[in-house]
Amino acid sequence: MPASATKVLRVAVLADSDTRWKWGALTASRLAPKGADIRLDGHLLRGRATPTARQLSEVGVDADSLREVSAAEFLRAMAEEPCDLLVLALVGGGVQAVLHGLRHAWADRADRPVVVTGYVGVVYEKLTDGLLLRHGADLVLANSRQDAERFRAVYEGVGADATSVTEVALPFLGGAPYTGAHDPYTVVFAAQPSVPESRRDREYLLDRLVGHARRHPEREVLLKLRSRPGEHTTHIEELPYQKLVRGTDVPANFRLVYGHMGEVLDRTDLLVTVSSTAALESLHRGIPTAVLTDLGVREALGNHHFTGSGCLASWEQLDAGHRPVPDEEWVARQGVRASGAFDAARERIAELLAGPGGLPPLKPYYSPETAPGYLPGILARHHLAPDGAPLPGAPAADRAPGPVRQVVRRAARGAYRHGVQRVAPVIRRMGEL
Template sequence: MPASTREAVRVAVLADSDTRWKWGALTARRITTATAEPTGFVLRGRATPTARQLAETGVSRTAPREVTGAEFLRAIRDAEARGEGYDVLVLALVGGTVRAVLQGLADLALDRRPVIVTGYVGVVYEKLTDGLLLRHGADVVLANSRHDAERFRAVYEGVGAGAASVVEAALPFLGGAPHTPEAGRDTLVFAAQPSVPATRAERAYVLRRLIGHARLHPDREVLLKLRSKPGEHTTHLEEFPFQKLVRELDPPANFRLVYGHMGEVLDRTDLLVTVSSTAALEALHRRIPTAILTDLGVREALGNHHFVGSGLLTSFDRLDKGDAPTPDETWLARQGVASDSPYEAAFDAARDRVAALLAQPALPPISPYYTAETAPGYLPGILARHRLDVTAPEPRESGLRRVVREAARGAYRHGVQRVAPVIRRLGEL
């Protein structure tokens, strides 16, 4: 039955980190007419967010259910068997996981599969081609700006794949009140990233310069906005947390670490500084003065090359002198921030595409670009890394088994985040 004949659209979101859960849940609301909250699932893995991280996103009153890939597919299959199948499925995942889930959904052979939507949680500055081709096969591949939409279509058309799935939209979490200076308030916020910059020396450099800036400007509040607390996980591994590096220094009273919802932090921000965080786009949308650092170079590995032409590139030396960059309006418009069109209108095309697909009597088969024919030496490895055998019997888990499993997960995460980096560093000596 086409979803257009039902009273309500049923939506599910599968995410693999706190930031992707935020993107997925907000995207689901902006591109559908669903009135109920989307049913949420988060994949169990090294980046599984904690309850605190999920709550901090502020996107849902109901915590998403933690599942394996196979458990998620069973949930989709069982929902359809009960006559409660999902109409729209938002995959807020890395590219390889998207491709694996596409395969799993195709193998389910549902009578009526959901409309599949995917995209990127922020600035796309690496693995553009591979990431896009792994996502090919979804009904809708969202681009967060006109710039991204043009790049996405060029990749798909360049390999002979259909580009009709690419739909221009915007980042779903932009918003908030425009920046309004307040008398007596002068707050600089540095938006940290877990893996940019990556090395200990570069992260220590950024921290020293921030603390030095705070000392040069004692009347300015300098906040280091962190994504996660020690031991928590996010989209990327953080080998050298700023929380640990700062212990080796003696910051002044006007410098401190902060956590919390980025939108709330931006409410009191007068200058946003970062290397390449998506927080820059949130700040620019609200017309908050924003600076992209060049101190460590303008490099693809840092992601700040994305901001070439923005007018925002600057250095700590210039910031210490009181300079503030002026954004290029043409660049802003192409990036989908601070544009002349109303923000909500940015999702009109995506809503129309989803509605048109829901109205069809039947959806076409899932047809990804990467298949056993086009990528026989690559695809099997992608699929093998994900456990998506829904035919295997689901284990009945006792309370003791659950405790043991959680302990094992904790040990695994500790090994990935703490032990493995130490071993790698020792190997470099």
């Protein structure tokens, strides 16, 4: 190869939802050396939240290839197809299963890729459980200084190697800084699929949002939704706001919007949420941001993460014209407005790829010795044996699924989503009688 030729960095991303695909693909691009050519191969883990074509197009990330796979199919691809960097954008159990599967698949390889994982946004629940399920990757990315400190403390507290923890920032932070009020002044409520959970709480938030629009007819009030009915994101949404608003008399200055969050923020003057990661995107751009206290400041809501931020406020205060002012020290600890956030991670990956003799086998903290009553169940859910080998009968296709198989899959997903969004709430209400 001529000295002037640029080496192509081969990157694979495995994701299980639209949000995690966005995080994984953008993280991969940030981790590549500056100016490097990248070949990005995307793999979507087959399951209840596998993104639709519309969701993928809304993410706006292009891949050189993109295919839907089972865990067994992905592991076989990783055993046969070379790559330099692998990003696992999955729930914790999925990461742990794939790490053990890769350890088995790469048992005889010294040239395995660097394996990276992390979190899509704010880590406000299941910190220890989620972290230990991600242990074993070469890099476990922390989206802020605060998270890096917490992650290392958990690993060191159980005697696990903490050198994998690497501080970065959320890869989708960006966009033009806020320069002042738009015409019309625009208030955006960033909805979340699972927070709050109950119908009463979601109807309350919707009523307050519509009420704000009525009190301020000069403002544009937008309800920013993550997905359309029938689609799933990272979390199950049993009571979508589209359903709750149906039949409601709303003012002309209130409407529902979809699309890329960054594009919505381009015209936002006040971002309101319960605990969405959109709050960090908004703070990064200097947009006034309110984290609601109406339903309490509670771990179950995730808004407890924002204590000390200066952003906590109620609809009563916002209706009266309050604009929260963030605490700059708190913002700095959250990886917001950080420069060079991915430099350390790039350097670490370069060191690992350049090391003599290749990389050692993956070594997750959970093993048949440390978690014999926990690990086998996690692996079995992905059709893997306790040693990471695919179980007999594990899904593995030699070719793309035919049209009949695709129709059956779509029908099964539709039935599942109907059960989650229609049948389950009815049964729950009947149980409360």
